[in-house]
Amino acid sequence: MKRIVIFLGIIVSAALFVFIAGCGKNGNDITGDNSIPAPKIVNVFPADGSTDVPIGTDIGIKFDMPMDTLSVMQNFYFSGGDNMHLWMDSLNQYQNMGGMGNMMDMDHMMNWIDSIHISGEFHWNESGDSCLYIPGTMMPDTDYMIYINGDIMSHDGNMMDMHHLDYEGHMYHFTTVQ
Structure with missing residues (x-):
């Protein structure tokens, strides 16, 4: 049971990281990084x-x-x-x-x-x-x-x-x- 909780925690953390980091290069991603102008x-x-x-x-x-x-x-x-x-x-x-x-x-x-x-x-x-x-x-x-x-x-x-x-x-x- 403890392994499942740890495994789910890792999966949720990884998904959250990908979501926050964003995938686009348009300078308007979810992090608010506007250093790359559109x-x-x-x-x-x-x-x-x-x-x-x-x-x-x-x-x-x-x-x-x-x-x-x-x-x-x-x-x-x-x-x-x-x-x-x-x-x-x-x-x-x-x-x-x-x-x-x-x-x-x-x-x-x-x-x-x-x-x-x-x-x-x-x-x-x-x-x-x-x-x-x-x-x-x-x-x-x-x-x-x-x-x-x-x-x-x-x-x-x-x-x-x-x-x-x-x-x-x-x-x-x-x-x-x-």
């Missing part, structure tokens, strides 16, 4: 809410540190027009339901936005902290959305901190000129 978006162009943006404008994103470019490209979405508005309406419903429900789960939302993504090309600066996205096509007098999902990370593997957002992403909107 990357942040410094600037996006066109700015959120911009109007009369010329057709063919490149999208620029500036981060505060070098990024894992593949993670950014895999979690960047650009969409516009009616399809984008339908997606936004559904996202709002998803958030109002507290993320509950079989029809409106976030996997479904991400598959949907992937299907309406406007393809284009990325061009990165040498340091990897800024990129241009050159969209394939844009239409006049159209609302567009830039959506950056929360699964992006820095070149060093630190995850972007977006836990304050329900949908774990950043969204920017602009409208093209007529």
